[in-house]
Amino acid sequence: MTRPRIVIVGAGFAGYRAARTLARLTRFRATVTLLNPTDYFLYLPLLPQVSAGILEPRRVTVSLPGTLRRVRLVLGEADRVDLDGRTVHYTDPEGGRGTLAYDRLVLAVGSVNKLLPIPGVAEHAHGYRGLPEALYLRDHVTRQVELAAAEDDPVTRAARCTFVVVGAGYTGTEVAAHMQRLTDDLVHRHPLRAGMRPRWMLLDVAPRVLPELDERLSRTADRVLRERGVDVRTGTSVKEATHDGVLLTDGESVASRTLVWCVGVRPDPLVEATGQPLRRGRLIVDPYLQVPGRPEVFACGDAAAVPDLDHPGRSTPMTAQHAWRQGAVAGRNVAASLGLAPAPRPYHHRDLGFVVDLGGAQAAANPLGLPLAGPLAGAVTRGYHLAAMPGNRARVTADWLLDAVLPRQGVQLGLVRSWSVPLDTASPELARTAGGPPGRPDT
Template sequence: MARIAIVGSGFGGYSCARHLERWLKPGEAEIVLITPKDYTLYVPLLPQVAAGVLQPRSIVTPLHVRLRDAKLLPGVAMDVDLDRRSCEVLKINGDVTHVPFDVIVLAPGSITRTFDIPGLKEHARGMKTLAEAVYLRDHSIAQLELAASSSDLAEQAVRCGFLVVGGGYSGVETAATLQLVTRSALARFPDLDPGLLRWTLIDIAPRLMPELGEQLGADAMRVLTKRGIDVRLGVTLESLTAGSAKLTDGATLPTNTVIWTAGVTPRPVVSSLGTETLKGRLVVGADLQVPGHDGVFGLGDAAAVPDLTGPPGSVCGQTAQHAERQAATAARNALAALRGGRMRYYRHRDLGMVVDLGGMDAVARPFGMDLSGPVAQLVTRGYHLLTAPSGRSRFRISGDWLMNLAAGDDLMRLDFLKDSPSTLEELENMPTRMTGRYEQISQTVGHRQ
């Protein structure tokens, strides 16, 4: 029996597996899904988990429930040997196994992109995984509790200072939603001066979320500044210590919380193929196939897919919308590779983007229409309900929204990660960290690069 290996269980990998299960004939091929997690995560709503609006399990869909025939291999794909048609996998228990394949679909997703900024890896936090969202909520509440219990004004200033680096969708939503939580939480700490609470959002770009256009970017800026968030553009992080952040404009901010959302980069397995990459992304054709390698496909954040509806030479953005829709094309072409059929090209019609700013505020551009305020919030939440990966998720998300509206925030820490360093490297590479082989793997990948 032929074997189709799928790397990754995000929007692309999960959707591809679902399509293949529907379209494969009985006994035609075996599907092996290689992923360290047994769920698919609805990443766009991570800021709402951090804000306590949604429960963590509401935005995950269990693979064992949703996939009928695909076999799950719990591990991280580390190396793809195109000559031998084999994928090396580091299982979550530390064992190494090799998965031979006839067709492989690479959708490993991405991790937070970092730069060589002093102190960044040691002190910054991310917003890319469920663990990071849960940690940030606990951490933010803990900072207010510790500030309220201290009589040292300098310590209070450090603990009440929050910095978000990155003015894209993730950074703006994170700053907007968490600022609302911490601002409302101040009512629980009457001895703490509300003027000490300071949220700062910085980005090197001249505008917030330039993909949404000048008008909606300006609307988002107005909402943030009206709430008291200090938005600084044309500025980024120069260095970071345990209690302060130095910016490139010369300012030094007292803070114990720096949230880094300044872009993403593909996971290391992409570089193991030895084929052409574009800014770290696997170069593929419009049929999602790696040129010169039949039956090897890439999609989502990890692949540079030609945008046939955009300017010549442009590639599709690293969005959930693209990954999910590319998955259908990848599944059809994987079947064509097995059956000797005709490949299809990936074309898309942009459905627009939505940005939840918390409360009744949002900005959205559905089908090219600029919306802001409560109407945009209605569209934003409707979009998330439509695109959540399962009916179970939609039901739980709706219930959480109603519960939060009726009962407000519980404002408590879960402390699941209180004994973890919870750095970017720790939480985003948790599966390989658990095996104790992360450094060895990194060196191997680095050697191949």
């Protein structure tokens, strides 16, 4: 008999966990295929440490072929899903076209940057959703400090030393916290004139930082950032962006060469292209993660509006914690639908708390609802990440130990240029077809 074909689209938190669960449950009784643009799973929560020079880039990447031994990896970007024909059409990294047929489909395509209709943002801001953006930000910030150190014009020097982060959620807060420490370290090697120091601004329209998390975590993060000199502006955002700076919604004009866009995410456009019912851009699924009317299709992670059984009428938030656990449930339920596992079970989430790494020994955490701050929270945060990572634990630990005793290497690698990391990550064709910079300066 022909083995059933299971196709998983996306190897983020949800897709990777679904693939690992299915590999364990099916044990060669089904063909499990994973379609993903890269050959690694990216552990997103540690990206700010890559930008800050604490971790080497490969530490936050986990090899898909190396850790998913019974899963077939296909490198490619999904272009279209034909639900009636039960096929997924994709483009490989070299522009070739391919098709995958399935008996069961798991959509775990994740999310892309949330774009707002603000003049100049798409042209002059950079997002923070992947390894290229993290590497680019590190090079760019290092370059600005080095150029400012040799700059005679005080206005240009101040602009190069002003860094604006929009979005004080989980990602934006950690980026501002870690990068502020990096620039302080850099200026010790490139002293700025007249006692100047880098200026970091963290903006958000919400009334507090980390608005989606516990208020105690928010207060801790706000205090740590302000004590370090970060200019935290709540109730404020960007009205317009140019190459020379940003205009804020309160009317202030800020000269800057750096705009980091961390305002949030939206589901990958492939979800909308399926033509199935959506809720706030996410594919509607039942508690078993199945698409209504399409019992062969499952969805999880940021792409799916999964019912929150503890709060009827709501969907689970778009967080890595939910995606990771939904991936396991999706994998189990797919196997159960094929008779390869016990009865399916609904997704029910128990909140274990959140951790926010603020750089150095500082963090904010509430494991099991217990609020922590300072070095203890820092230890809990790093312990949580080590436990959550599906690989590279020894290498990550080694980098942390080296960072504690050795100075960071503040150099530009020049591997990622500005034009290769456009803010609109919803347009993979741009990255595939771009043959060079479209005339935009990289400074």
